[in-house]
Amino acid sequence: MMMTMNSDGKRLTKKELTSGFWRTFSTSHAWHFERQQHMAFAWSMIPVIKKLYDKKEDRVAAYERHLEFYNCQTTMQPLIFGITAAMEEENANNPEFDTSSISAMKVALMGPLAGIGDSLIAGTLRIIATGIAAGLCLSGSLVGPLLFLLLYNTPNIVLRYFGIKYGYRFGNTLITKIAGTDVMHKLTTALGIVGLMVIGAMVATTVSVTTPIAFDISGTAFSLQETLDSIFPRLLPLGTVGLLYWMNRKHVNVLLQILIIMAAGIVLGALGILG
Amino acid sequence: MLQALLIGLIVFMGKADYFIGTAMVGRPLVLGPLVGIVLGDIPMGVKIGFELELIFMGMQAIGASIPPDMIMGSALGTAFAITTGNGVETAITIAMPAAILSAFVVNLFYGVITPLMARSADKYAAADNDKGISLIFLSNGFLFDLTFGVIAFAAFLFGGDAVSALVAAIPSWLTVGISIAAGILPALGFAQLISMIISKNIAVFFFFGFLLSAYLGISIVGIVCFSIVLVGILLMAHEFIPSAKVTVEGGNDDDNEF
Numbered sequence: 001m002m003m004t005m006n007s008d009g010k011r012l013t014k015k016e017l018t019s020g021f022w023r024t025f026s027t028s029h030a031w032h033f034e035r036q037q038h039m040a041f042a043w044s045m046i047p048v049i050k051k052l053y054d055k056k057e058d059r060v061a062a063y064e065r066h067l068e069f070y071n072c073q074t075t076m077q078p079l080i081f082g083i084t085a086a087m088e089e090e091n092a093n094n095p096e097f098d099t100s101s102i103s104a105m106k107v108a109l110m111g112p113l114a115g116i117g118d119s120l121i122a123g124t125l126r127i128i129a130t131g132i133a134a135g136l137c138l139s140g141s142l143v144g145p146l147l148f149l150l151l152y153n154t155p156n157i158v159l160r161y162f163g164i165k166y167g168y169r170f171g172n173t174l175i176t177k178i179a180g181t182d183v184m185h186k187l188t189t190a191l192g193i194v195g196l197m198v199i200g201a202m203v204a205t206t207v208s209v210t211t212p213i214a215f216d217i218s219g220t221a222f223s224l225q226e227t228l229d230s231i232f233p234r235l236l237p238l239g240t241v242g243l244l245y246w247m248n249r250k251h252v253n254v255l256l257q258i259l260i261i262m263a264a265g266i267v268l269g270a271l272g273i274l275g
Numbered sequence: 276m277l278q279a280l281l282i283g284l285i286v287f288m289g290k291a292d293y294f295i296g297t298a299m300v301g302r303p304l305v306l307g308p309l310v311g312i313v314l315g316d317i318p319m320g321v322k323i324g325f326e327l328e329l330i331f332m333g334m335q336a337i338g339a340s341i342p343p344d345m346i347m348g349s350a351l352g353t354a355f356a357i358t359t360g361n362g363v364e365t366a367i368t369i370a371m372p373a374a375i376l377s378a379f380v381v382n383l384f385y386g387v388i389t390p391l392m393a394r395s396a397d398k399y400a401a402a403d404n405d406k407g408i409s410l411i412f413l414s415n416g417f418l419f420d421l422t423f424g425v426i427a428f429a430a431f432l433f434g435g436d437a438v439s440a441l442v443a444a445i446p447s448w449l450t451v452g453i454s455i456a457a458g459i460l461p462a463l464g465f466a467q468l469i470s471m472i473i474s475k476n477i478a479v480f481f482f483f484g485f486l487l488s489a490y491l492g493i494s495i496v497g498i499v500c501f502s503i504v505l506v507g508i509l510l511m512a513h514e515f516i517p518s519a520k521v522t523v524e525g526g527n528d529d530d531n532e533f
Contacts, residue, residue: 025294025295025296026293026294026295026296026412026416027293027296027297028293028297029291029293029294029412029416029419030389030412030413030415030416030419031293031385031389032384032385032386032389032390032393033385033386033390034390034393035390035393038393039393039396039408039411039412039415040412042396042400042408042412043408043409043412043413046405046408046409049405050405056403059403059405060400060401060402060403063400063403063405063408064397064400064401067393067396067397067400067408074293074296074297075296075297118471119471119472122471123468123471123472124472126299127332127468128495128499130304130328130332131495131498131499132495132496132499133304134325134495135494137304137321137322137324137325137328138322138325139318140317140318140319140321140322141318141321142308142317142321144304144308144321144325145304145305145307145308145321145324148299148302148304148305149298149299149300149305152298152299153296153298153299156296156297156298157296160296189476189477190506191472192472192473192474192477192480193477193480193502193505193506193509194499194502194503194506195468195472196469196472196473196477196478196480196481196484197480197481197483197484197487197498197499197501197502197505198484198495198498198499198502199465199468199469199481199484200480200481200482200483200484200485200486200487200488200498201484201485201487201488201493201495201498202465202488202495203462203465203485204484204485204488204489205488205495206329206461207458207459207461207462207465208458208459208461209458209459209462210458232489233489233490234485234488234489237462238485238489240459240462241462241465241466241469244462244463244465244466245466245469245470247466248466248467248470249470254342254343254463254467255343255375257463258343258371258460258463261456261459261460261462261463262371262452262453262456264455264456264459265452265453265454265455265456265457265458265459266448266449266451266452266453266455266456267452268455269448269451269452269455270448270451270452274455275451275455
């Protein structure tokens with residue numbers, strides 16, 4: 001480990017990290033197909049780069065480095081920012097440092113962390129927050145959406161804070177250590193279990209598919225829906241989700257699926273099969 | 276006019292959610308109530324917002340796939356449902372075409388306008404001009420947000436009569452069909468979410484959550500608590516039953532541990 005700790009060593013201060021904390025909120029702004037979140041990343045790095053590099057060519061190289069392709073899940077962004085800042089700091093003080101390792105680290109981490117962020121934030125946290133707020137929303141209370149925002153954003157902001165703190169402090173070592181064990185796998189599995197159970201319960205409570213089919217059997221009224229409910233409640237919503245899941249697996253276009261649902265509602269409703 | 280401006284502002288804010296940490300203020304669940312406040316019918320806004328939330332639930336930009344624009348769709352859908360005095364069927368009838376049309380404009384930015392502006396950011400980087408990079412990033416991002424705000428403003432201001440006429444012309448069989456579809460559409464969102472997080476070995480927990488709710492009527496908060504305890508039980512099973520570890524994780528892992 002080459003660490004030149006000479007007197008004029010360049011160190012980041014709380015100021016640049018605080019600025020990075022706020023700037024990484026903007027991760028998905030100005031997104032585009034070609035290089036995705038690259039401009040937001042470069043924008044968040046500007047205070048760090050200006051603090052660390054005195055020479056123009058070093059700054060230009062750093063700006064260009066961080067305008068390369070980049071895409072991650074936004075809540076995970078401060079963690080990668082923190083690690084990047086630590087590596088840039090090392091680069092500013094160590095002439096032997098290979099800058100390509102910074103880009104390599106970003107590319108190596110953005111995929112797995114996006115996967116964790118998507119399952120943790122989009123797949124679990126958002127759904128739990130929506131599920132808990134559901135009752136209040138259905139009754140038309142403004143408390144519902146406020147509760148949703150609070151439940152979602154408290155962990156969202158706490159994760160951002162710890163991401164930047166530990167990302168900078170431990171640099172590259174901590175994450176590569178964790179990524180090598182099965183801790184990541186256990187974490188995503190545990191989150192998957194919680195998320196799937198909540199989705200299962202929400203399918204039972206919020207999807208509405210019922211049938212009005214009824215007829216007389218030798219004078220006794222028979223309602224298909226009541227019979228279904230007594231044997232297997234919410235069977236029709238479950239079957240519908242199963243069918244649509246199968247279509248997703250077959251990569252049927254989402255717009256086509258919406259049109260199919262609209263057509264099914266109109267046709268099966270007119271025929272008296274659903275209602 | 277003021278209402279149209281505020282509707283435009285709501286859409287602008289929903290789009291700018293990406294600037295403030297993707298705090299979910301762009302979800303139908305939040306936009307519906309905001310539209311409700313502007314148009315003076317909060318309970319209706321909250322209810323419609325939630326119904327639309329269920330439909331758009333699975334639609335979140337993951338990677339490079341661009342779904343229908345739920346922000347434009349839910350803001351205009353809720354707005355016109357309230358002004359025409361109709362319910363959630365009208366909201367969906369308006370929201371879907373609006374969301375699909377708006378997605379074309381989204382693609383225009385993502386595919387043409389923003390990549391072109393990013394070229395200027397490259398030039399500023401080569402010239403060591405950090406203010407130039409900031410300028411391109413901020414102006415492009417907010418130009419995007421503003422564009423949709425203006426579209427929503429214009430659509431609400433000039434589209435009202437057309438939408439009223441349209442809603443009045445809808446035959447009852449179509450209204451019935453759309454209300455049935457409204458019940459089914461949340462299933463699409465859930466199916467997308469399941470596709471996103473499921474793997475073979477945890478699929479059974481989806482059914483467990485479903486059955487707990489369908490047969491026992493346990494609330495969502497209850498389901499969350501049960502699922503966390505269940506994760507704890509599964510972790511404990513590893514501690515207490517050594518043979519379970521072999522069957523679950525295979526032999527290699529054991530060799531490392533002992």
